Amino acid sequence: MTTAKTPATAPEQPRPSEVPETTALLEQHTIGPIPASERTGTARGVFGIWLGINMLPLTVITGALATTAFALPFVWAVLAVVIGNLAGGVFMALHASQGPRLGVPQMIQARGQFGTKGAALVVLVATVMFLGFYISNLVVGAQSLQGVLPSVDPTAAVIGAAVLSMAITVIGLRLIKLIIMVSAVAIGLLVVASFVWILVSGVPDGALGAGAFTTTGFVSMVAVGAVWQIAYAPYVSDYSRYLPADSGARGAFWATYGGSVISSVLVMALGCLVGAVTEGDDVVGGLAALTGGLSTTVLLAFAGASALGNAGNVYCATLNALTLAETFRPGWLPGLRARLVTSGILHVVGAAVALAASGGFITSFTNFITVLLYVLVPWSAVNLVDYFLIRDGHYDVDAFFAPDGGPYGSWNIPALGVYLIGLLVQIPFVVLPMYVGPVATAIGGIDLAWLVGLAVSGCLYRLVAGRARPTEPDVRVAAAP
Template sequence: MTTTSDTRAAGAPAPPSGLMERNTIGPIPASERTGSARGLFGIWLGVNMLPLTVVTGALGTTVFALPAGWAMLAIVIGNLVGGVFMALHASQGPQLGVPQMIQARAQFGTKGALLVVLVATVLFVGFFISNLVVGAQSLQGVFPAVDTKAAIIGAAVLSMIITVFGLRVIKVVITVSAIVIGLLVLVSLGWIFVSGMPGGSLSAGHFTVTGFVSMIAVGAVWQVAYAPYVSDYSRYLPANSGARPAFWATYGGSVLSALVVMALGCLVGAVAQDGNVAGGLTTLTGKFATVTLLGFAVVSGLSNAGNVYSATLNTLTLIETFRSGWIPALRGRLVTTTVVHVLGALVALVATDGFITSFTNFITTLLYVLIPWSAINLVDYFVVRKGHYDVGAFFRPDGGRYGTWNVPALVVYVVGLAVQVPFAVLSFYVGPIARAIGGIDLAWLVGLAVSGGLFLLVTRRSRTAEEAV
């Protein structure tokens, strides 16, 4: 294995870094496992403090036309359930000490994992682009004279400044942002409670099973969408004591923040005209909405650093797939971070309203693609191998005991994709079974159950055959 100024052996201690993170996709040395559950809770509390979360919460009372109470109940159920699957991935970080998608090599092989890593990379970049556009629109809602393109560039630069330092600074910035936006959201909710909702707005709409279950799916998939991130943030926690705290810190922070911000969105959606969330917020909180929207606009740029951080780790993982054993250090991370920011900003600059709608559909499709990976990964980690992995094999050219291609796991993955198709509900496609049951989105649930169960069955049969020989 070659070592240069930008390459070091997997697991070798990084030079003293100060604020600048030098670790990338290699295992975090035990001497640097100084992370805490408190810090992890802070970053996940801040991850959902975004205008996009408000818009998502508003779907219950706008798109699905549910009464506010039913919409909120669906939001609670969806986030509580989806958060469990997401946070279980977080407990893997302290044990293995590597980014989340590196772990996919244990299930699919070093080359077989390429597809899911690529999908996750595109997903992270997609979130980055979406937040750039939504943040710029929020800022324009406060200051109509602001040029959207200038706002996008400014947000990208702000994200870049934070991301170059690495995870430690990202955690601090997002945690502080969580406190600021959290206070603004709580004040907004308090304002609404004291002032009251316009007459009849809370009971407007009507309960439907389709709308209710669909909103549960929105909340659940919102949480599951974070699954490819979580070990990226928890891998600095101590191996011997970090798994359980990582789960609860991640679950508590992400679910709590999502529920509070989506609740605001739900109420705003109940009075929004033509789905205009910013206008609905102004209707409910008056001039204070200006402060809230401004806060959201700024935090969109700050929190986006987390999306680019994970996109960078995944891009480096993709490159390492073809340069086995290459562990990039600071320079590799900085170059990749810069490229991701520039490409993402360029796409955001040419985006139109129609493009964003199509792009959102594309991102939603990618979430379906990641569902089977999540199920396979969790079953492999908690049921099959019970957390025992040869981390060094993740970086060997031949994949060590995991090989380069795990064909049975890949077949299960493809089956997991296929079974979701009849249940899928997208703006451009509704599966036949979903149509027959009134447009209820059960694809994510079916994908998790079939992929996880089939992988367990295939793995157990394979091990039984090996023991018989």
């Protein structure tokens, strides 16, 4: 059900008789503010979500880069993983603390910095990135399943995983949260068991010390860990927006930070170990070979986690797609029907791309996602500086949905200018297979683009914020409908 267009500057909320009870099976809310009466989420639940989100074979493959692509010894590889995730997790979790205060999805908040139409580009990039995560997990999940059951048709595996994800997404965030929390416990125990199995079975002499420490390899792996965390920034508030406004911000930060960093480090460390011991770059196959009799359980669990947890990627992609649609239909507040239709379309499109993927798809798609991350880094810096240093968390949330953008306008030119500069300054530092920036080349191929983008965008926005802010001070937080 969708509501009519608004007559003035704020979206018309459903009348009390039209608002389903919070116990309804299907989640009713989409991009609108969550009413205070339904802010029943807990920090423990948020921690469980973020503990489970990273329990995927894709995380293992990412961790293995340290000992394969960057040829670091195991200890140095794990240290780089820890440092990168600890650093990147701070930026990501700071975004999570915005959800309880404002009660809307993460990318809706971008309108407070860039204007209602100015934020559209960032929302589009985030939508494509989340859909990319969904596609990547379909491909890697199918590979995990085939590692156990070679006779399984990969087409059937992808379609089955997509259907399962769609069924979960239909219910909404409550079921997604429950499934990911259960997955966190199950996969976490299996990851620990895999560590023990590999170490007890005997690691070949010299395997853990193979390779050599290089500054380029170490800093590059730190960047991988940091960017892995920052990639979540565009949707962390999607999961924390159901927390109470008066007490949820601090809990959202620590629950998100702790859950995501712990799970990322644990699973990436397993990838470092598999990469160090296995010859070649078939990480999933190497994990199967190293875990022996445990391999069937591990790979089946990973395949299941990829299918079940993938619902979270499409859920957030759906919210972003609806945000983008509302940009061009101001005042329209999408409801349950719009969420289901949009989610169905995204599932079909993602599955079609996954089915068409070639053998080198993961590598090519990872490079594509990396480019999108470069695009999102300046947004993250501008958003955090505006929220914490300029406005201290005070926004007129109703104005986010106003046809004219209210005090935020349709286009915030100074903020968009800072964003553009934040993109441009990263180019000399970029490290990609198809292009390496001149500065990155001069310093040995170290990728510092993300760090430069954050620093320059944040500092520059702080300098121009006086002009970027609306003329009338805005201090009203969204009232519960």
